[in-house]
Amino acid sequence: GAVVSQHPSRVICKSGTSVKIECRSLDFQATTMFWYRQFPKQSLMLMATSNEGSKATYEQGVEKDKFLINHASLTLSTLTVTSAHPEDSSFYICSAYDGTGSQPQHFGDGTRLSIL
Amino acid sequence: QKEVEQNSGPLSVPEGAIASLNCTYSDRGSQSFFWYRQYSGKSPELIMSIYSNGDKEDGRFTAQLNKASQYVSLLIRDSQPSDSATYLCAVVGGYSTLTFGKGTMLLVSP
Numbered sequence: 001g002a003v004v005s006q007h008p009s010r011v012i013c014k015s016g017t018s019v020k021i022e023c024r025s026l027d028f029q030a031t032t033m034f035w036y037r038q039f040p041k042q043s044l045m046l047m048a049t050s051n052e053g054s055k056a057t058y059e060q061g062v063e064k065d066k067f068l069i070n071h072a073s074l075t076l077s078t079l080t081v082t083s084a085h086p087e088d089s090s091f092y093i094c095s096a097y098d099g100t101g102s103q104p105q106h107f108g109d110g111t112r113l114s115i116l
Numbered sequence: 117q118k119e120v121e122q123n124s125g126p127l128s129v130p131e132g133a134i135a136s137l138n139c140t141y142s143d144r145g146s147q148s149f150f151w152y153r154q155y156s157g158k159s160p161e162l163i164m165s166i167y168s169n170g171d172k173e174d175g176r177f178t179a180q181l182n183k184a185s186q187y188v189s190l191l192i193r194d195s196q197p198s199d200s201a202t203y204l205c206a207v208v209g210g211y212s213t214l215t216f217g218k219g220t221m222l223l224v225s226p
Contacts (some may be wrong), residue, residue, distance in 0.1 A: 032212060041124075043204060043218040044160065049211060093159050097212045104150060104208050107159040 002028055004096050006108025013084065014116055020080045021111045023094030029074035030096035034105060035067075038091040050077050084115045118143045120207050122217035130225055135192040137220050139205030142186070148208035149181060151190045153201045154219065160204055164190060195224045 003026040011019050023033055032051050036044040048064075050056040050071035058064045066088075068080040077096075081088055091112055095105035119142040129135045141149075148167050152160035166172045166179040166188065178191040192199055202219040209215055 034213070043216045044214075046213060046215075049213060091157075103162055103165075104148065104206075104212050104214055107161075110157075110159040112157070 002098055002103065002106045004030075004094065004106045004108040006094050006111060008111060009109060010112045010114075012114045012116065015085050016083055017115075018080055018082045019084055019113060020078055021092055021094070021113075023077045023079070023096070023108050025075045025096045025098070025106070028096075028098040028106075030077075031074065031099055032097040033071055033077040034095045034097075035069060035077075035079050036093045036095070038093060038110075044093060047079075081113065084113070086115045089113055089115045118146070118207065118209055118215045120205055120215050120217035122203075122205050122220050124218055124220060126221040126223045128223045128225065129195050131195060131197060133195050133224075135195045135199065135222055135224070137190040137192075137203050137205075137222065139188045139190075139217055140186055141188070141205075141207050141215075143207065143209070144183075144186060146186075146207045146209075149179075149188045150206045150208070150214070151177075151179060151188075152204040152206060152216075153199075154204055155201045192222075195222075197224050197226050200224045 005024045035047045048056045048058045056069035071077040093110040094108045151164040154160045164179040166181045176193045180189045204219045205217040206214045
C-alpha cells in the first residue's frame with residue numbers, strides 16, 4: 001500500500017518551456033504533499049509543502065511564481081516549472097503524507113528535468 | 117534552522133564487513149529519525165526509523181540513537197555490493213516535514 005505515482009519520469013525540453021509534473025497518491029488520501037529538488041551529489045531540498053485546497057507554503061529562496069503548485073484534490077498535486085531555464089535542470093521528487101504516522105512521507109519515483 | 121550533518125564519504129568497505137554511517141542533528145527537540153537509501157537516479161527508500169534512545173534492529177540493519185549527544189547512526193552488517201548507495205539521514209520537523217542530511221555514499225566492494 002501507500003503508493004505515490006509521479007509523472008513524467010523524464011522531461012527534456014527547450015529553454016522557456018513550461019513543464020508540469022504530476023504527483024498522485026494511488027491508494028490513500030494525502031492531505032499534505034511535498035515537493036523536493038535534488039541537484040547532483042546534493043541532498044533533497046524541500047521546495048514547498050502543499051495542503052489540499054489551500055495555497056502551498058514555499059521554502060525560503062524558492063520562487064513561488066516560477067514553481068506553481070496546485071493541490072486540488074486529496075490524491076493529486078502538480079508542480080509547474082514556468083519558463084524553465086537550464087539552471088532549473090534537476091531531479092524533482094514529490095512525496096505524500098498519509099496521516100497515519102507509519103512513515104513520515106511516501107515518495108514518488110522522481111522526475112529528471114533537463115532544460116536545453 | 118534545523119540542520120542534519122553527515123560525512124559525504126565515500127565510505128568503502130569490503131563485502132561481508134560492517135558499514136557504520138553517522139549523523140548529527142542540531143534541533144535538540146527532534147523526536148523522530150529516519151534512514152533512507154537512495155540509489156543513483158532514484159528516489160529515497162525508507163529503511164529504518166527510530167524514535168527512542170538505544171538500538172533498533174531490523175535484519176542486517178541496526179539504527180542507534182543518542183538524543184543527549186544528538187547523534188544517530190546506522191550499522192549494516194554483512195555488507196553486500198547491492199548495499200552500495202547513498203544513505204540519507206532525516207529528521208522530522210513540524211507538519212511532517214523532513215530535513216535531510218547530504219547523505220553518505222557507501223561503496224561495498226566484492
